[in-house]
Amino acid sequence: MRATFSLIRREFAAYFTGPVGYVALFAFLVLNGLLFWLVVGLLTEKGPRGVEYPMQVMLGGAESPPGALVAGVLFWGLFPAVTGIITSRLVAEERGTGTIEALLTAPIRDWQVILAKFVACFAFYLTLWATTLLYVPVLADWTVEWQGAVTPYAVATLVGVLLLLVAKLGFWFDLNGWAVLLLGLLGLVLAVGGGYLHATQDERHLVHIAANIDPRPVFTSYLGVVLAGAMFLALGLLVSSWVKSQLVAWMLSLLLGLLFVLPALARWQFEPGTLGYSLAYYVAVPEHFRRDFTRGVIDTRPLVLYVSVTLACLYLTVRSLEARRLR
Incomplete structure (x- = not known):
């Protein structure tokens, strides 16, 4: 396991020695800073306007008051873009520079390579969200x-x-x-x-x-963010193992990530209780936050989706690396 830990350290440190990590950090802080500014304005609003669930606006799941829906589209539209930036270089850079051959001939198994890269990008992802803990005392009042x-x-x-x-x-x-x-x-x-x-x-x-409010929505919101982020990162890691270009890997990660975002916009086309509405809710990550996580509710269906897609993508990434070894 020493080789695995060494690879984790190398991959995590690479986020702070190159531009990729700082681009992701800048985009993430700007996005969440704008949402935090919106929430603070709503918390201090006088009169009938206000916000019932601060975390719902913070994570882009509210339909009212005005501006919250735009914030939701902005947040979930850029969320797969940020996770794609984090994962685009993991395997694509190795293939593009030719260092993948040295990695494949090293005394380390393919699953250990993928696990190390996933742990490193997931640790960086958690580091990004750790900066938002400064917002919690204000959001929770x-x-x-x-x-x-x-x-x-x-x-x-x-x-x-x-x-x-x-x-x-x-x-x-x-x-x-x-x-x-x-x-x-x-x-x-x-x-x-x-x-x-x-x-x-x-x-x-x-x-x-x-x-002054129930802290449960704060806990469940961060739980959803962690597990949903793991799913998007695993998806981006899989895409990164397919191509050599980091730009192509980022674009494909964004497109595939939107498959779990865009159904939230299509839910209005279905009648509640129909099969189409149920399927749209099951795969639409923004809906999970709008209806459950930001309200302090834990639904096992989204959790099963996040964990199963994460494990499936990691398995397919290992198989993709093994296929390249056999060529």
Whole structure:
């Protein structure tokens, strides 16, 4: 398994040494930043306008108030584009540069190669969504009762711990050694110094967090995002194993990903309760979020779809790599 972990580290670090990762990060942050700005405006709206499910607007599943439907089309139209950017280079770049031959002759099985590439892109995908956790306190309308526990020393301790975690990841992925070392030393000083001063300067250490809405929709929304993202990434990885051009791989990933998005627009053509309506709902990922995940409901049908398509795409990707080995 050492070779697998080495390949995971190499693939994950490649997102931060080339332009692909930064393009995906920029597009993702701009998209979610616009949606967050829309939600904040609705949360602070005066009068009869407002929003009942903040996560529904954030993840592009609301039909009202005005502007939310446009946000939904924008979000789900660009979602497969972002996941396609993440996966387009994974195998296509290896084939285009000729390094796939060296990889196939290495002492590592085909399923380990595909698993390592999928884990790396999935970890990067989770890193993108981790930035949106800063939005959660606002979206969930959390309030904090300050009782002396949240002091500048406590904040310094928290920042120090985060810097230590980043430095640990930097060492693990073999990033710039001096920068990682300085980051780790700064984190150590902040964590130890801030923790000591916080413990000695203030005796009250209780923080009470009261959520004014049910936090369940937040949890189920992120659960859906993680599993749906795994499905789109596995689909993009499969496409990347078919072609040599990263651009072609991205375009095919976008087109195939839209097959799980566009049926949401066609649901209006069917009568509720008919077979066509049921099929459109089953494969339409935006509908899963509009009706279930953003409302705090977990439906097993979308979960089965996401997991089964993910496993099927990974299996087909392994078979595609094996077929190339036999040529």
